[in-house]
Amino acid sequence: MVRASRFPSAVTSSSPLVVLACVRDSPLPGPIIRINPNELHIQDTDFYDQLYRRENKLDKYPGQTKMFGVPGVLVASDSHEVHRRRRLPLAPFFSRKAVSEMLCVIEERLKALSGRIRDFQNNGTAMPLGLGYVALTTDIISEYALADCYHLLEREDLGADYHQLLVGFVHSCHFIRHFTWLFNFVQALPDPVLLWLQPSLKLARNIMKKMEMDVHRLRNRVEGKPPGTEPGIFAGLLRSNLPPPEKSADRMSSEGMGLLVAGSETTAQTLSITTYHILANPNILAELRKQLQVAIPEAGTLPPLADLEAVPYLYACVQEGLRLSYGISGRLMRVSHSPLQYQSWMIPAGVPVGMTTVFMHDDEDVFPDHRSFKPERWLEKREDGIRLDKYLTAFGKGDRQCIGMNLAHAELYLTLATIFRQFNLELFDTERSTVQYHRDYFNSFPKNGCDGVRVLVK
Numbered sequence: 001m002v003r004a005s006r007f008p009s010a011v012t013s014s015s016p017l018v019v020l021a022c023v024r025d026s027p028l029p030g031p032i033i034r035i036n037p038n039e040l041h042i043q044d045t046d047f048y049d050q051l052y053r054r055e056n057k058l059d060k061y062p063g064q065t066k067m068f069g070v071p072g073v074l075v076a077s078d079s080h081e082v083h084r085r086r087r088l089p090l091a092p093f094f095s096r097k098a099v100s101e102m103l104c105v106i107e108e109r110l111k112a113l114s115g116r117i118r119d120f121q122n123n124g125t126a127m128p129l130g131l132g133y134v135a136l137t138t139d140i141i142s143e144y145a146l147a148d149c150y151h152l153l154e155r156e157d158l159g160a161d162y163h164q165l166l167v168g169f170v171h172s173c174h175f176i177r178h179f180t181w182l183f184n185f186v187q188a189l190p191d192p193v194l195l196w197l198q199p200s201l202k203l204a205r206n207i208m209k210k211m212e213m214d215v216h217r218l219r220n221r222v223e224g225k226p227p228g229t230e231p232g233i234f235a236g237l238l239r240s241n242l243p244p245p246e247k248s249a250d251r252m253s254s255e256g257m258g259l260l261v262a263g264s265e266t267t268a269q270t271l272s273i274t275t276y277h278i279l280a281n282p283n284i285l286a287e288l289r290k291q292l293q294v295a296i297p298e299a300g301t302l303p304p305l306a307d308l309e310a311v312p313y314l315y316a317c318v319q320e321g322l323r324l325s326y327g328i329s330g331r332l333m334r335v336s337h338s339p340l341q342y343q344s345w346m347i348p349a350g351v352p353v354g355m356t357t358v359f360m361h362d363d364e365d366v367f368p369d370h371r372s373f374k375p376e377r378w379l380e381k382r383e384d385g386i387r388l389d390k391y392l393t394a395f396g397k398g399d400r401q402c403i404g405m406n407l408a409h410a411e412l413y414l415t416l417a418t419i420f421r422q423f424n425l426e427l428f429d430t431e432r433s434t435v436q437y438h439r440d441y442f443n444s445f446p447k448n449g450c451d452g453v454r455v456l457v458k
């Protein structure tokens with residue numbers, strides 16, 4: 001919804017943080033502002049569906065996508081056509097049906113997570129559950145995409161070094177965006193020189209090498225052989241009718257890294273934030289446990305996913321968790337080939353324009369008392385007839401909407417059901433600021449650290 005402004009309608013800033021700071025603590029500028037010399041930003045929750053609708057066939061803005069550092073991956077494909085071509089062969093692997101057929105992977109990894117939680121229970125030490133969530137989601141996507149589970153859950157430190165590395169990379173996104181040439185130069189350095197300059201990049205190089213080997217292994221399994229039942233999204237991609245350059249080792253490895261990053265951190269972050277809020281609110285915890293006890297009579301045996309999705313309070317907690325974790329906090333910039341009309345403004349073709357989920361989910365008119373975790377809001381019938389799910393944009397909308405949405409949903413439902421049905425947890429050394437969105441690195445990050453919620457297992 002459009003809100004009143006006491007700022008001029010054009011505010012120029014090169015930093016999203018400047019705009020966030022002034023918007024969060026003051027009446028909003030806008031509703032349409034020039035956020036830096038090149039980009040427009042619109043703050044009007046009712047316009048989201050119109051901007052991102054498929055029919056607009058929008059490109060992404062190269063000035064933004066270069067922050068990913070890997071131009072060949074799906075999420076960084078600027079051209080609408082190139083994106084469509086790349087997404088087509090991937091999409092079937094993330095359909096609801098495909099995800100329902102791989103639930104055994106999630107369930108098997110959840111058993112491993114439960115085992116680790118019991119270890120901490122037996123030792124009486126606090127568990128970095130947030131890290132456990134990163135290990136869980138990384139294990140799931142590595143198994144599903146590459147048929148090669150990383151088994152971070154089996155590692156003593158739950159793969160903390162791997163997590164730190166990915167976070168370090170994601171935190172570089174603004175640097176890469178502004179100093180792309182320097183990033184490319186460093187990337188091109190031979191391994192011995194790079195590792196002499198920065199020994200901590202050894203793990204990054206090892207992960208990339210492992211990815212290249214995985215792609216090579218899958219290529220050998222599919223090439224020249226009749227279609228079989230090779231597991232893994234990549235086997236399917238290599239069999240697809242993408243043109244050969246799109247199947248090159250470099251692009252496949254980059255796409256693999258893209259899936260690993262996109263498929264792990266966001267879901268883990270959402271799990272961490274949702275877990276924090278449930279544990280921090282005894283009434284919410286009690287209601288969730290009551291409903292889960294009915295839906296899951298035997299604590300160790302999960303019912304079908306559809307039955308879990310039908311548990312009203314679990315649904316409400318998932319929605320509210322997605323709302324307060326925002327998913328992607330960065331502006332999703334788009335470029336249209338034809339002029340776009342917004343209210344009385346005509347946005348010329350070629351001008352990058354975007355919106356931000358942070359402002360969608362913080363809209364006080366749609367989500368009153370927006371800073372509070374209130375699952376009930378998803379169960380109440382609103383007198384003004386507003387359908388809240390229309391305003392939940394954690395996964396984006398239109399043809400660039402998160403491809404992993406069904407997988408993420410399955411992970412959220414199955415994991416929260418397992419955690420709150422099987423375990424009695426207590427927050428340990430975790431404040432709201434430990435998990436709450438504070439910094440925008442395209443993904444949302446809290447103020448300090450990023451290992452998420454810590455718990456004592458009773």
Ligand code: HEM
Nearest residue numbers: 074075262263266267270327328394395396402403404408
């Ligand atoms: C709660 C969890 C998740 C959230 C909130 C989320 C959010 C998003 C959003 C907002 C986008 C659009 C980005 C843009 O427009 O630039 C996106 C894209 C994407 N997401 Fe997710 N995501 C989640 C989980 C996952 C999972 C589990 C995967 C699995 C691999 C995944 C893979 C991707 C990919 C590949 C894209 C690029 C899609 C494209 O450009 O067509 N995400 N995600």
